[in-house]
Amino acid sequence: MLTLEDVVIRYGSATAVDGVSISVEKGEMVALVGPNGAGKSSIVNAISGVIPVASGTITVDGASAQVPEGRQMFANMSVDDNLRLGAWRVKDRNPAAIYELLPDLARMKHQKAGTLSGGQQQMVAVGRALMASPDLLLVDELSLGLAPLVVGDLANYLTELNASRGTTILLIEQEVDLAFRMCVRAYVLEAGRIVASGVSATLAADPQLSAAYLGGIEASADRKRIK
Numbered sequence: 001m002l003t004l005e006d007v008v009i010r011y012g013s014a015t016a017v018d019g020v021s022i023s024v025e026k027g028e029m030v031a032l033v034g035p036n037g038a039g040k041s042s043i044v045n046a047i048s049g050v051i052p053v054a055s056g057t058i059t060v061d062g063a064s065a066q067v068p069e070g071r072q073m074f075a076n077m078s079v080d081d082n083l084r085l086g087a088w089r090v091k092d093r094n095p096a097a098i099y100e101l102l103p104d105l106a107r108m109k110h111q112k113a114g115t116l117s118g119g120q121q122q123m124v125a126v127g128r129a130l131m132a133s134p135d136l137l138l139v140d141e142l143s144l145g146l147a148p149l150v151v152g153d154l155a156n157y158l159t160e161l162n163a164s165r166g167t168t169i170l171l172i173e174q175e176v177d178l179a180f181r182m183c184v185r186a187y188v189l190e191a192g193r194i195v196a197s198g199v200s201a202t203l204a205a206d207p208q209l210s211a212a213y214l215g216g217i218e219a220s221a222d223r224k225r226i227k
Contacts, residue, residue, distance in 0.1 A: 001024050001026045001027075001060070001135065002022075002023065002024040002064075003022075003023045003058070004021055004022045004043070004059075005056055005058075006020075006056040007019070007020045007021070007043070007046065007053050009039070009042045009046055009054060015192060017039040017192045019193065020056075020189070020192070020193065022194065025168075026166075027168055028184075029158075029169045030169070030171070030183055030185050031170075031171045031172075031200065032044075032170060032172045033173055033174070033176045033180075033187070033188055034189035034190055035190070038190055038191060039191075039192040040140070040189055041069055041140055041141075041172065043189075044140045044172050045066075062135030064136040065129040065136075065137060066139075067122075067125045067128075067129045067138065067139045067142070068125065071121045072125070073113040074113060075112065075114025078109065079109050079112075079124055080109040082113050083095040083105070083127050086127070086130070086131030086132055087131040095109075095127070098131060102126070104123065119151075119154070122146060122154055123157075126154070126157070126158070135167070135168060136168045137158075137161075137167055138170050138172070139169060139172065139173075141172060142171065143174075143175045143178055151175075155178060158182065159182060171183055179200070180204055184199060184200055185198065185199055185200060186203055188203065188209070195209075196209050
């Protein structure tokens with residue numbers, strides 16, 4: 001579904017992403033984790049075509065849509081209008097299917113997006129991306145600025161979306177524990193380079209990797225995926 005081969009991204013003379021190669025198969029949920037400033041958002045913005053790559057190739061087999069970092073609501077527009085903007089490339093701009101998937105949005109459809117809580121805005125951002133009927137959903141910093149309970153609800157929704165609809169998801173996330181609970185497989189990015197990749201539980205169980213890059217996360221026998 002998604003392949004990056006030796007991707008390099010530069011801002012002027014500064015190299016933000018240096019030779020990154022990753023792949024995401026159809027129907028997978030894969031995490032791209034790393035500290036702030038590692039280059040995660042640069043990668044997702046390059047996949048979406050927001051910024052160019054200096055070299056390397058990005059291949060997407062199907063349509064993609066992005067849930068951007070910070071949600072980026074049109075604050076003075078209604079929830080309904082924010083959702084419809086997500087469908088600007090497709091013929092069907094009726095958000096009825098999104099309201100069915102996310103019933104809470106139906107109850108606030110006429111509210112201005114700027115009046116919503118952070119969690120509600122993130123739900124709108126997810127719904128807006130889904131209005132494009134993507135094969136690949138790019139979620140940039142799902143947990144940013146949100147309470148753990150709200151993050152858990154959103155994570156459960158994305159996990160169910162992947163399981164029930166087969167939507168492929170690339171989760172870009174600074175909260176590594178959350179990403180590993182959601183995604184079976186992950187890449188670890190540091191200073192613009194992939195420093196590790198593989199099964200999330202295996203990455204978390206590596207004490208050196210955990211201490212160096214993952215904030216001391218330890219795998220345990222009772223670790224479970226979000227349900």
